[in-house]
Amino acid sequence: xxxxxTKIPNRSFTPTQAMPDIxxxxxxxxxxxxLVAAVQAADLVDVLKSPGPFTVFAPTDDAFAKLxxxxxxxxxxxxxxxxxxxxxxxxxxxxxxxxxxxxxxLTSVEGSAxxxxxxxxxxxxxxxxxxxxxxxxxxxxxxxxxxxLMG
Amino acid sequence: xxxxxxxxxxxxxxxxxxxxxxxxHRLESGGSMLPDTPENLMQIIGIYKxxxxxxxxxxxxxxxxxxxxxxxxxxxxxxxxxxxYLDLPNHYAGDGADLRIWRGTGAAHPELLAFMKQGExxxxxxxxxxxxxxxxxxxxxxxxxxxxMLWHRQMYAPVNKFDAYLDxxxxxxxxxxxxxxxxxxxxxxxxxxxxxxxxxVEKVRELSYYxxxxxFWEVMAPVFFEMSDIYDEGGFEGVPDAMNFLVNGIFAVAxxxxxxxxxxxxxxxEIIPKSKGFTWLYEAALPYVEAVxxxxxxxxxxxxxxxQAGQVPEVQANFHYGILYADVxxxxxxxxxxxxxxxxxxxxxxxxLKDYYQQHSRGKDDILIQLGITFQRSMYxxxxxxxxxxxxxxxxxxxDDNPKHLMANRQFFExxxxxxxxxxxxLRDIQSPDYR
Numbered sequence: 001x002x003x004x005x006t007k008i009p010n011r012s013f014t015p016t017q018a019m020p021d022i023x024x025x026x027x028x029x030x031x032x033x034x035l036v037a038a039v040q041a042a043d044l045v046d047v048l049k050s051p052g053p054f055t056v057f058a059p060t061d062d063a064f065a066k067l068x069x070x071x072x073x074x075x076x077x078x079x080x081x082x083x084x085x086x087x088x089x090x091x092x093x094x095x096x097x098x099x100x101x102x103x104x105x106l107t108s109v110e111g112s113a114x115x116x117x118x119x120x121x122x123x124x125x126x127x128x129x130x131x132x133x134x135x136x137x138x139x140x141x142x143x144x145x146x147x148x149l150m151g
Numbered sequence: 152x153x154x155x156x157x158x159x160x161x162x163x164x165x166x167x168x169x170x171x172x173x174x175x176h177r178l179e180s181g182g183s184m185l186p187d188t189p190e191n192l193m194q195i196i197g198i199y200k201x202x203x204x205x206x207x208x209x210x211x212x213x214x215x216x217x218x219x220x221x222x223x224x225x226x227x228x229x230x231x232x233x234x235x236y237l238d239l240p241n242h243y244a245g246d247g248a249d250l251r252i253w254r255g256t257g258a259a260h261p262e263l264l265a266f267m268k269q270g271e272x273x274x275x276x277x278x279x280x281x282x283x284x285x286x287x288x289x290x291x292x293x294x295x296x297x298x299x300m301l302w303h304r305q306m307y308a309p310v311n312k313f314d315a316y317l318d319x320x321x322x323x324x325x326x327x328x329x330x331x332x333x334x335x336x337x338x339x340x341x342x343x344x345x346x347x348x349x350x351x352v353e354k355v356r357e358l359s360y361y362x363x364x365x366x367f368w369e370v371m372a373p374v375f376f377e378m379s380d381i382y383d384e385g386g387f388e389g390v391p392d393a394m395n396f397l398v399n400g401i402f403a404v405a406x407x408x409x410x411x412x413x414x415x416x417x418x419x420x421e422i423i424p425k426s427k428g429f430t431w432l433y434e435a436a437l438p439y440v441e442a443v444x445x446x447x448x449x450x451x452x453x454x455x456x457x458x459q460a461g462q463v464p465e466v467q468a469n470f471h472y473g474i475l476y477a478d479v480x481x482x483x484x485x486x487x488x489x490x491x492x493x494x495x496x497x498x499x500x501x502x503x504l505k506d507y508y509q510q511h512s513r514g515k516d517d518i519l520i521q522l523g524i525t526f527q528r529s530m531y532x533x534x535x536x537x538x539x540x541x542x543x544x545x546x547x548x549x550x551d552d553n554p555k556h557l558m559a560n561r562q563f564f565e566x567x568x569x570x571x572x573x574x575x576x577x578l579r580d581i582q583s584p585d586y587r
Contacts, residue, residue: 070250070403077249081406084428112310120555126546149544150310150433 019137022048022056026141034064034072041076042083053094054139055106057114057124059147067147084110088150094140097122097132112150124148163554164561171568171578178564179557181549183535185528187390190584192382195393195529197504198496198522200379202529205495206372207260208267209293211236213365217358218414221333222351224340230290231278243404244373252403253377260376262499263288271498289491296488297364299442301357303467306438313363313409313434316427317356326355329413329420359423362411367435370407374400379501390532397536398543407431440537444530445570446470447488474530476575479523493519496526511587521587528581538567 023045026032035058039045048054064072075082087110095106097118105113115125122129127146134141167175174184185191212229215236220229237259242249245257269275270286281287300306304314316322330351334340344351378387378396387393409431411423423429449456449463449472456462464470477489497519500508508514508521542549546563547556571578580586 068399068402070252070399071405074250074404075406078406078408078425080426080428081408081430084430085406111312126556151307151437151541151545 019135021138022052022054022136022141025134025136026058031060031062032058034061035059038064038072038076038082038086042079042086044083044086048090048138050138052092052138054109055091055093055095056139056141057089057091057127057129057144057148058141059089059127059144060130063127063145063147085147085149088112088114088148096135096140097129097142108150110150114148163552164557167561167565169565169568170572174578174582175561175564175568178535178538179549179560181391181395183390183394183532184538184578185390185532185535185581188584189389191528192387192390192393193503193507194525195390195532196379196382196387197501197507198525198529199375200501201496201499201504201522202492202526203372203375203379204260204263204266204499205288205292205492206368206375207263208232208288209290210365210368210372211239211259212288212290213293213297213361213368214239217362217365218412221358221413222330222340222354230282230287241369241373242407243370244376249407250403252400253373254380255373255376257373260372266498289495292488292491292495293364293368294361295447295491296439296443297357297360299447300364300438301360302448303438303442303446303470306441307433310433311438312427313359313423313429314438316423316429317359322423323352325420325422325424326352329355329415329422332415332418332420333413335415355422359411362423363409363435364439366407366409367431367439370400370404370431394532394536394539397533398540401432401436401536401540402543405430405432405436409434436537440534443473444475444534445473447472447474471570471573471575474527475534475571475577476573477523477527477577478575479520479527489523490519493523493526496522524587527577531578531581538564 020028023036023039026036026039039048048056075085088108090109091106091114092109100106100116100122101118103116103118105115108114117123122132122142124142124144125146125148127144127148129142130145131143134143166172169175177186178184185195212232215232216226216229219233219236220226223229240247241255241257244253244255248257267288270281270284272281272284272286276284276286304317306314308314327348330344331341334344374397378393381387381396382393387396407430408425409423409429410421410425410427413420413422446467447470449458449470474489479489500522504522504525505518508518512521542560542563546560547553549560551557551560568578570576577586
């Protein structure tokens with residue numbers, strides 16, 4: 001499998017190149033080790049490697065670190081509960097920033113709505129997208145600075 | 152001559168015009184709905200401790216009823232908890248805990264065990280005599296809270312998926328398997344089940360809420376004990392510290408599974424499996440707060456209501472009979488549930504709180520009212536913690552520098568305070584130390 005080292009790939013892949021999938025990108029990019037560990041603990045690797053396509057709002061390690069102590073530990077101990085929180089960060093379909101410009105909300109794979117606000121910045125609920133439009137073979141990743149929660 | 156004015160930082164958003172603007176500004180600066188005074192801190196921590204002791208019984212017995220007593224047709228002994236459940240190690244305290252944030256051993260609290268032996272009469276009567284004399288932990292209070300959650304179904308839906316699950320075919324099938332196993336040696340009950348399946352399933356729904364509330368309180372008991380210990384060690388500077396401790400606790404266990412298991416001859420039947428992904432925060436804590444703190448049922452102690460005359464709201468969401476609105480007056484009639492809780496807490500007050508009540512109002516004679524009002528103050532603080540936890544989870548930091556974000560926080564706080572505008576709310580009262 002062709003995995004490009006460390007750098008987030010830009011969107012100028014030619015069809016002949018094997019494009020990494022969502023999981024490959026998260027694994028090979030610095031700053032997503034918590035997310036990768038969580039996806040593994042929740043047994044969602046295969047889902048996120050499937051054809052999809054998915055749009056993933058990917059919280060950075062710093063985003064997870066902002067949660068009070070114990071939050072991640074309890075979730076990692078309980079894979080179904082963790083999976084639910086992670087599924088809230090995933091939307092079915094491939095949406096680039098431009099596709100979302102006029103939209104007010106998306107429905108997550110978890111089932112709850114995710115509010116969007118692209119009027120000033122690119123905001124997903126109470127998170128701000130710090131790096132939009134990372135294209136993967138099976139979807140699109142937008143990197144966010146806060147873990148988003150249902151409600 | 153030039154005068155250099157102190158550089159006052161202009162607030163990024165204008166002040167609120169809400170009737171509770173003062174409280175909202177306090178929340179925006181990281182405070183609680185309860186004013187930050189040493190007296191308030193002392194009261195709420197003392198009552199958390201007095202609450203945690205009976206709660207340590209409530210959660211164990213709720214799980215005992217949900218998992219063992221189950222559909223016992225004549226459940227006379229459901230409050231006679233088995234030794235196994237009295238000894239259950241708490242999942243969130245003790246050396247074997249899933250998460251070791253709170254100290255404590257995980258075993259039943261020593262004051263609880265002492266009380267269960269001797270009771271208020273302080274005599275070693277047989278258990279049945281203590282029970283009939285009502286000299287015991289009042290499990291009826293815990294059941295009233297559970298029933299409030301059951302009555303007010305659909306709370307916090309659709310994010311709360313627990314309640315919707317109770318109406319699924321999958322849940323029915325799980326119930327069916329459990330009921331058949333439980334009554335496998337009881338053809339009479341199996342016959343009744345065949346005739347009235349819905350009634351049985353509805354009873355199991357209630358038992359699922361026993362489990363829900365038990366799992367919720369299993370966490371709260373060690374949290375409150377820990378807060379009492381921290382206070383005794385001088386660890387809390389003020390009411391906001393106590394509130395923030397609760398906020399952190401809410402996050403720490405937010406992902407705890409909420410489930411309902413039944414044990415028949417040691418075999419586990421998963422009525423609501425852990426794999427459904429139901430969580431402590433969404434499926435237990437938030438519905439609990441809504442049902443018990445805000446809504447409950449129209450019994451307020453001295454007053455009864457006439458639903459036909461429109462004195463009770465038609466929409467259940469507008470019910471406002473919870474502790475945040477309660478006229479705390481313990482009479483043994485319409486207001487039984489709060490009366491029972493006060494009676495449970497009076498046995499476990501720390502000395503400083505006993506001394507404090509002695510100095511006010513009618514001293515020992517109206518101690519139940521005094522501690523009930525302290526309890527009300529303490530629950531305004533817990534509600535503040537829930538409001539801040541929601542703000543932290545769904546909105547923005549208090550020190551955010553984006554005015555749009557601060558405005559979103561403001562609107563959230565105002566929306567929460569709107570619920571206390573109605574005259575029955577006690578938010579105004581608790582602002583004054585003289586409300587007792």
